[in-house]
Amino acid sequence: MPAPRPPRTRSGTRKVTVPATGRPAGPAHPLADALLEIAFHRASKAAGSGDSSLNRRRSQAHRKVARSAAVLLRQLRQAEGPLHRLEDLTAFSRALLEDRYGPGGIERSLLRVHRAQERLLGFRTEEEKRLARADAPYAFGGSVRRFYGRAASVLFEVERDLARLKEAQELLSDRPGLSGALPALPVVGFPNVGKSSLVARLTRARLRVAPYPFTTLSTAAGHLALRPGVQTPLVDTPGLREAEGRSSHAAEREALLALEHAGPVALFLFDPSGRCGWPMEEQETLLNRLKERFPARRFVEVENKADLLRTPTGRRKISCETGDGLPELVEELRSIFREMGADRLPPLPPLRETLDEPPGQDRDLATNPRHGSG
Ligand SMILES: Nc1nc2c(ncn2[C@@H]2O[C@H](COP(=O)(O)OP(=O)(O)OP(=O)(O)O)[C@@H](O)[C@H]2O)c(=O)[nH]1
Ligand SMILES: [Mg+2]
Incomplete structure (x- = not known):
């Protein structure tokens, strides 16, 4: 049965109430937005230098592009974190990631974030060349705005990958690093x-x-x-x-x-x-x-x-x-x-893990009353 039409108002139009979607209100790209905000804020502090007003403004635009690019590149590298070298993770960690994100899921996200870094580098070089040739202040501003716009769209494109890498690192951070080589x-x-x-x-x-x-x-x-x-x-x-x-x-x-x-x-x-x-x-x-x-x-x-x-x-x-x-x-x-x-087997250091209290004496197992409830 079709939904009843809303009643007409006095002016003859129908008043429509938009149903709540249940989705939390907030930015569409929370991770990318946060990174861009940091980068653009740092870049906004850049001052120019030079022997003329034109050169000072050119150098300021140049620094804005270079500084925002540097901040974003550093953030993207940090987003990869230890996942950058997947081969260094234990077999258990890799299996967990594959179970959660499907075969090659993390590798694909890493690749996209890596490509995003290459594209940022390319855009930066392009604008640096443009700035070297430009001789009008409006062109300097244009270069900065173009770089910011392109950087934002690159970051938005990898938003899901950034979220996945963050989640994957959180997932592994409190898991024991099991590997067949160390008996657990x-x-x-x-x-x-x-x-x-x-x-x-x-x-x-x-x-x-x-x-x-x-x-x-x-x-x-x-x-x-x-x-x-x-x-x-x-x-x-x-x-x-x-x-x-x-x-x-x-x-x-x-x-x-x-x-x-x-x-x-x-x-x-x-x-x-x-x-x-x-x-x-x-x-x-x-x-x-x-x-x-x-x-x-x-x-x-x-x-x-x-x-x-x-x-x-x-x-x-x-x-x-x-x-x-x-x-x-x-x-x-x-x-x-x-x-x-x-x-x-040779004595090995304990595996990374976060739940133990600091090591102490051997425990009296029969009399230990603690039951770990929580
Ligand atoms: N009477 C009795 N209760 C026990 C004993 N060992 C555990 N329990 C109780 O059994 C319940 C389940 O204990 P858990 O240690 O949480 O069991 P678990 O196997 O880890 O449970 P999951 O994490 O859900 O798989 C708790 O209420 C414990 O207090 C026992 O030896 N005797
Ligand atoms: Mg349990």
Whole structure:
């Protein structure tokens, strides 16, 4: 049914109310606008020099073009940040970027921002040549205005790329830098089984723990001394419900990527009490699928929430609530790392990560009351 027509006003015209789009009001190019504002503001301070009024005005125009170009070029290079050398990122970081932005998504944005820099350089050279030839003040102003206009359109064109590069850097900034070369130990399992509780118990990482699923939405690492002289990253992962990586949730796909890139051992955490919201059968199925998908991975199987339910299975039982079984679990992990010969690896500096408190003494795992809630 067509929408009713608005009533006529006294003058015979119809009064139309424009519906709210729900889009927040603001500049269409917030990033580009901010960069341009800085560049043009700096350029506006440029003073000319020379032996005549004409030469002084020419030199001032020249400096405005050169200064605004320099500021913009520097900003664009900074926007690339560490992504500039993608090959230096860890395989996990690259996989995360590919998952978020599609194959080659970041490379394309980098290329466009790079081309934007080349175009700015070209426009600057063009206007410098024009200014050298010009002999009227209106031509000087024209050069400056033309350069500003062209610079603005170049920046507007790469606005989305700048936003993507900024977002990608933020994404990577708090992720552990997992790489196959450095063994890290991911803790995986269904949502709400106590993965973050476990990592918070065993390390100094401050993690969000809550009594509902999907509390953790990204990987984070704390450190645990599993081989002499080296802190092994213990990686908290988002809850996982299937092993194939088809989930529409980026967080679930991230958990699988962490498993793929972390190292040869992973800890699979069960909650047999059912408190997490998923029955044991589904948790067992997930583990079996993960074993099929990652046949080289050794899964350490642990049942949490032993304070609520102790099953008759032979799996290790722990309780992150009471601390029961945690020292024994750490011993088992240490002996697995010893068995693998991991302790013969040269000591390596801890991976970059942001969540740990400053390093301190080994913790008394059984008596540590902190539960990392947040
Ligand atoms: N009774 C009991 N509760 C626990 C235990 N370990 C964790 N919990 C509780 O289980 C709930 C989920 O804990 P989290 O550590 O957030 O679980 P998670 O697996 O990280 O959850 P997601 O991040 O959503 O995947 C919280 O309410 C914890 O307090 C335990 O050993 N016993
Ligand atoms: Mg969690």
